[in-house]
Amino acid sequence: MKEEKNKKGEARLMKGNEALAEAAIRADIDAYFGYPITPQSEILEYLEREIPKRHGLVIQAESEVASINMIYGAAGAGARVMTSSSSPGISLMQEGLSYIASAQLPCLVANVVRGGPGLGTIQPSQGDYFQAVKGGGHGDYHLIVLAPASVQEMADFVFDGFRLAEKYRNPAMILTDGALGQMMEKVILPEEGSLKKVETPWATTGKPASRDHNIITSLFIQPEKMEEVNHELQEKYKKIQSEVRFEEIQIKDAEIVLVAFGLSSRICQKTVDLAREKGLKVGLLRPITLYPFPFKRLNELAEQVNFMMSVEMNAGQMVQDVKLAVEGKVPVYFKGRMGGMIPTPEDVLEEIESVLDNEKVLQD
């Protein structure tokens, strides 16, 4: 009985950051390279404490620029590697991420987002949505982006992130925030050793006589070749669209759909309950993957609902994608707080009601 329980994983009470770090060890990472920054330093601290007792390797780099380039080197050598940071540090990694995406290397990066711009605040935010889903660095590329909404998903998405990154040889990002990183919840951790390693015949491991030398590069000086590489990347991104994931809550009869990811989706769940108590048919669509984004599903839903509202902890970023998705079929509103402030379920409900009032005025 006990064994069975262990195998499935015991429920533990953990901080989001620690659950993510523990999941990384259980995902058999070969190495983690990182640099401290609030609100995610627990990840590096946890790994520095645990890895020497267990397996893998952890290095505190001199900067996020260095850590992402260590990731490039180690991923290019065929290792399963990961880094994490928060907004300002992730900005420093953008050059490296562009190189990694171009060289088509798998790796996992967690961004525990804090309020910005600039040094900003250490409070939670979703202000890095654009940076995460639109590329972030230079050139035409995409990260695969997963947005956890619970401590459970902070752990699970480490496995999912590596699975996708390795399947597509593409960097994956867990886009979370300071609140999810810091809060404690019950979590059942993924089973250690259950994420099989993949073959990496392209890796730089030393050239045996039997093959040509392997080269990891993002330099294709002839424009014809560079365009070819771009086509290859775009083809890959097309394939990645099939990995889209989202969660629907009370959508079936919904006349109003909230769209929210991560922490704001948790808030919106409560809003849905409050609204339903008042007889308002509100539902929630939570994108789990932000890239790929559930464009198709939102477009379908636009046929059914009166309006949508994107709820975010930023000045309105994902709302642009929601608007693109619905192709003008229904109005798309936005409710957000910025700079580390979090909207309450009541704030969101109020916004819904004020839209309804306005619409009524217009109809009268």
Added chain:
Amino acid sequence: MSIERPSNHDFPSEAEGMDLVYCRPETLTDLPFHYCPGCSHSVVHRVLMEVVDELNIQDKTIGVAPVGCSVFAYHYMNVDMQEAAHGRATAVATGIKRVLPDRFVFSYQGDGDLAAIGTAETIHTVNRGENILMVFINNGIYGMTGGQMAPTTLVGQVTTTSPYGRQVEFAGHPIKIADMLTQLPGAYYVTRQAVHNPNGVRKLKKALTKSFQYQKEGKGTCFVEVVSNCPSGWKMTPVETVKYLEEQMFPLYPLGDLKKPDGAK
């Protein structure tokens, strides 16, 4: 980059009644170098691969190319290689070496790459005593981008971004990064060489060979600077660059070992 020509490994051999005394190293590909005639990069590439051949470590060697004229080093060096972002070669090398500690890892960088944009990575790689070989081509100029001032450019030296000569007031002094690195306990062996004459080439070869041996023994970072020329950037003939090296560069960047392991000769 695909130029048809006979393999250099097919040169006349003993079979035709001649002794083979000199040929292209096995670990150098057949591609002709894109470097300007007389450029040190070509010589250093060759010597480095000669050493890999002689130590018989082609299958265990992984190199990291920089951004600079030698960005395509991986076209010529027939070992597994990665091309790093400008300045980040030693962070990339760190990543490789840390997950493949039994391989021989080297980085190869110019002065802009290593001593300007990549200074932090350079210092911290050495400070961690990363067990790698760092090859540093100090030609006092940014070759690839057309001859701009480098951190190592001499005071008064004319470049495209110091058209009146490097002025300390605006550009500071030439940085002697190898000397700085000797201060770090992680640096096991720091040496400064040049390939302006055959004796220099022989000495460089020794330094590189030693460095790989130290790496095998897990001693820490080996740093091999090569005070180099850039005929195009300096706007000189290759022969004139030798004189410039001897008269201008070596007084500031004297050749020889800067840090030797205790007891080594």
